[in-house]
Amino acid sequence: MKRESSTQEITAVASPSLALLKYWGKQDGGINLPATPSIAVTLGGLESRARVAFAPDGTGDLIILNGREQPPHHFAPMLNELRHLARDERGFVIESSNNFPTAAGLASSSSGFAAVAGAAARLLGLPTEPEQLSPIARIGSGSAARAVFGGFTLWPAGALSATALHPVDFWPELRVVVVTVSAGAKSISSRAAMEATRRSSPYYEAWVRDAAALLEDGIEALAERDLEKLGVIMRRSYMRMFGSMLAADDPILYWRAGSLNALLLCEELRGRGIQAWETMDAGPQVKILTEESSVELVLEELQAYFPEKTPLVASPGPGLRFVD
């Protein structure tokens, strides 16, 4: 036990991982092992910041997210794994906050768990390379396995860890316009929705099979930085993900009127030759992949539908980093 470090605190920052090909559904045999392979980009500018210190002797984990204490059980498996690896039984005091809406389909759990995993690992004296942290962060939230990396990542089906596909500067012209259709927390967590889909959707098997078939083309389109080619595959992936959810019993529907307006706008823009390719996750928000040169136009067009909102514009961002 390294009692000498008990007054230390570590702050880590991570950005959310936006899946271009979707992770939806878990395999048996481990915690958060994905049934489908995913490809993702880490979104610079959106940040989860976690400050981790040891808890006073003999007390358990205290977790405060955006100023509110959280039930510790969501964090326990990941924190226990870290304690196990470090052979250190102390509890943690964790304060985490996001500079973007939480639990609203903006992958805040990917960046949140990545930041906490990183800060706690460093506090414990464990290695903090993304390759080492990925399988640990995964235990907290599947997509956190990707968010520890910057740039572009691949998380194969069934894998304990994600891997880096391309570095953060691989595609400098790429932009992601994040339209926050509704900032409220989602009605059903992605964890619960995935499980309901697996359990009750007659399309789940086909979803898993088909997602594997999309992977090779997705990797190729990304390697070529071909936004149109990638966009077509992205749409297949997210539409099939949502199709598998609609078929669940009860049907799961994260879309809101504004989501549809945003995605129909993208369709219209593409009809006018503008590369604007949307994707969505477990929530009503819409993320539009476009090129730097089209961002202004996309924002202008969005203005008509969302006069009171200013979308975030993200570039491919860095992975986990520490704040001294």
Add this chain to the structure above:
Amino acid sequence: MKRESSTQEITAVASPSLALLKYWGKQDGGINLPATPSIAVTLGGLESRARVAFAPDGTGDLIILNGREQPPHHFAPMLNELRHLARDERGFVIESSNNFPTAAGLASSSSGFAAVAGAAARLLGLPTEPEQLSPIARIGSGSAARAVFGGFTLWPAGALSATALHPVDFWPELRVVVVTVSAGAKSISSRAAMEATRRSSPYYEAWVRDAAALLEDGIEALAERDLEKLGVIMRRSYMRMFGSMLAADDPILYWRAGSLNALLLCEELRGRGIQAWETMDAGPQVKILTEESSVELVLEELQAYFPEKTPLVASPGPGLRFVD
């Protein structure tokens, strides 16, 4: 050839058939043989009216729908079948009109083809009982096989004809509130969308398999006039139909922002104990099954989302009838 009847004209009226369990996809081996069984209600008050006469000697079919001449090839297979049955080669002059939006997902083709089939059959001296007309009307548009009947119908998978399940007065309290979200014609015909789903959706097989599994429960819920039980099954059916379309390549999406608002409103109403169960077809419109006693409230709530629209309220309606 019955030349003596050449100055006669017949007018028939039919109402659209709203599927509660959906027909989506065709089997091989015939024209419009459904891959999935459907259960439907014929919607009183919405009417297609067809006036049919023989064309002048030696001229082909002339078809005018809502005042506009139509390419005759959509009607040819059904009209040829009628001519074949009657051993009469004459062409028809057909004028058809709807008192509700056409080709916008309100099943106007079901009522339109049913009315034309009926009027032409009578003109030709053929039998006009729904049982006789159903397999003929089906050739024009699958769901027309149901629309020749009033009340509640069943159209089994692969069947040449629909059959009557319950008469028009079986469930007098049932109402269908038809919200015309957008009156424009749909972007892709249901015929083309079905075919694209069959050809390219990885969920199509599961859709067909699952639709068969829903049938028994659907028939039972309808027999019991249990709106809640029926509503749950209806939602499964239409959500899975749309899920199979989202997964097509390219994705097929008929929903518009207003569609989502209407269906989320139904969810909210159900949360307040009001029986309001929506369904949708190939188009953005939303049809809400409710009870007579709740219609006023449903209309009031819809008013907030659709201030400029007055939804139609239909009851179970009669089948094909003739106007003297």
